[in-house]
Amino acid sequence: MTKIWIDIKNSHEPAFFKPFINKxxxxxxxxxxxxxxxxxxxxxxxxxxxxxxGGHYGGNKIKKLWGLIAxxxxxxxxxxxxxxxxxxxxxxxxxxxxxxxxxxxxxxxxEKAGFANKILLRFVDYLITPKALHVGSLIEQGAKEENIxxxxxxxxxxxxxxxxxxxxxxxxLPFDNFITIRPEALQAAYVKDKHSIVSDLIREFNxxxxxxxxxxxxxxxxxxxxxxxxFVPDSALNGLDVCYYSNAxxxxxGTFAREAACIGTPAISFFPEELLAVDQNMVDDGRIFHSRDxxxxxxxxxxxxxxxxxxxxxxxVQRDVFCIMKNIFNEINFxxxxx
Numbered sequence: 001m002t003k004i005w006i007d008i009k010n011s012h013e014p015a016f017f018k019p020f021i022n023k024x025x026x027x028x029x030x031x032x033x034x035x036x037x038x039x040x041x042x043x044x045x046x047x048x049x050x051x052x053x054g055g056h057y058g059g060n061k062i063k064k065l066w067g068l069i070a071x072x073x074x075x076x077x078x079x080x081x082x083x084x085x086x087x088x089x090x091x092x093x094x095x096x097x098x099x100x101x102x103x104x105x106x107x108x109x110x111e112k113a114g115f116a117n118k119i120l121l122r123f124v125d126y127l128i129t130p131k132a133l134h135v136g137s138l139i140e141q142g143a144k145e146e147n148i149x150x151x152x153x154x155x156x157x158x159x160x161x162x163x164x165x166x167x168x169x170x171x172x173l174p175f176d177n178f179i180t181i182r183p184e185a186l187q188a189a190y191v192k193d194k195h196s197i198v199s200d201l202i203r204e205f206n207x208x209x210x211x212x213x214x215x216x217x218x219x220x221x222x223x224x225x226x227x228x229x230x231f232v233p234d235s236a237l238n239g240l241d242v243c244y245y246s247n248a249x250x251x252x253x254g255t256f257a258r259e260a261a262c263i264g265t266p267a268i269s270f271f272p273e274e275l276l277a278v279d280q281n282m283v284d285d286g287r288i289f290h291s292r293d294x295x296x297x298x299x300x301x302x303x304x305x306x307x308x309x310x311x312x313x314x315x316x317v318q319r320d321v322f323c324i325m326k327n328i329f330n331e332i333n334f335x336x337x338x339x
Contacts, residue, residue: 001028002334005082007075007093008033008050012255014042015159015239016088016107021048022162023322024329030080034071037217041236053078054092056187061115068119072096084332088155091116094123103332105325109133109155109278110254113190117141126328128321130154132281149324153317154278156255160240160262161311161318169241174231178211179301180242181230183221184252184272193272198224200294201250201270208298213242217253244309248301254279261287262314266304268297 004027006017021029031048033039035055043050053074057067068091075096085097089108097104105126108117111133121127122142129138131150139145170176183198185191198221205212206229214230215237216222222232239259243249249260250268254276260267261282269279269290282288289300329335 002026002084003028003030003080003082005029005079005085005093005097006031007085007087007090008039008043009036009090009092010088011037011039011042012156012239012259013088014039014046014048016155017086018046018048019159019162019318020086020325024325027334030082032075032079038236042238045236045238051078064115068092068095083334089113089116089120091120091123094120098123105328107155110190110276111137111141112274112276114141116190128324130278130281132277134277149328151317151320151324153314153320154258154262154282156258156262157314157317158321159318160259161314163240163244163263163311165244166238166241169238169245172233172237173213175211176245178213178231178246179205179248179250180213180215180246181205182215182249182251182253182256183217183224184270185217186252187218188253191273195272196224196252197270197292197294198252199228201297202228202230204294204298205301208302210301213246215242247306248304250297250301257288258282262311264307264309266301266306268300270297 006029031050032053033043033050035052054071057063072092072095075092082102084103084105085093086105087093089106094104094106103125106124107128109130118141121138125147127143127148129150131152135148138148184196186194202212202225212230214225214232243260243263243265246265248266248268249256251257252270254271257267257269267288269288270292275290279288283290291297
């Protein structure tokens, strides 16, 4: 049986890979993950068996380089035989696959990852990206043009397509009407501005007596809300349920805002750097509001209304991406199954 190795390194990836595992279920999967944020809790919730190998090694380049070597050594020692590696931007997976002379499939939607992209893209055999990403930028960072495959849509569409709201979700919260705030990814190497506006944001919303679900990214994020009126859950929550039931999603990164936008919930990004192409695309289309001004953000939220949830566009994106995967598997002589 064909063996696919999936390496999961970030919190959105359990939801992202679940549709692929369900669709291409004729294959045998080995799934590795790293100890970081809510990854293990989310994998457990989705009943995805995995092996924790390594963790997160910090935000600066020296620590990242050390972490790269350390985790890849662990992966080489602990990953069983496989036929192809599949990841969302895992340089670890690409390097280990290359050492073992195996093919690598990688999705990415961040053309500004800099160091991470430069140590990834040159090793990827099949690079799948949204069309919002400029091919020239990817080539400049090491990708080979003939290896790039693009699709209309966003990675979030792929798993939003299968989303069904959990009617019991709000029983996990002390309120029914609320907004959700998730801080900036300040430990990410590509985030140069290490100033958070979360405390200022929450003060403004507290003045409006708006219920706030607060989802810290790191342990240090708890310090941003000391003495403030927010609810912090004890365990990881399903991100799409959070998007569906929230009156608005506010995040210092991109994925959460794009998930909300795909579902139809008002989405606000307070990302501290120049926006990624996928985010700028949604801003230009009016699907995401971007600002670093707390008063402007509060004003936008107060005026916003949720849209009707329609996943038909996301289903079309998912189908197109599944076709891409089937073609790749056929090219590698795995057989792609029925789409």
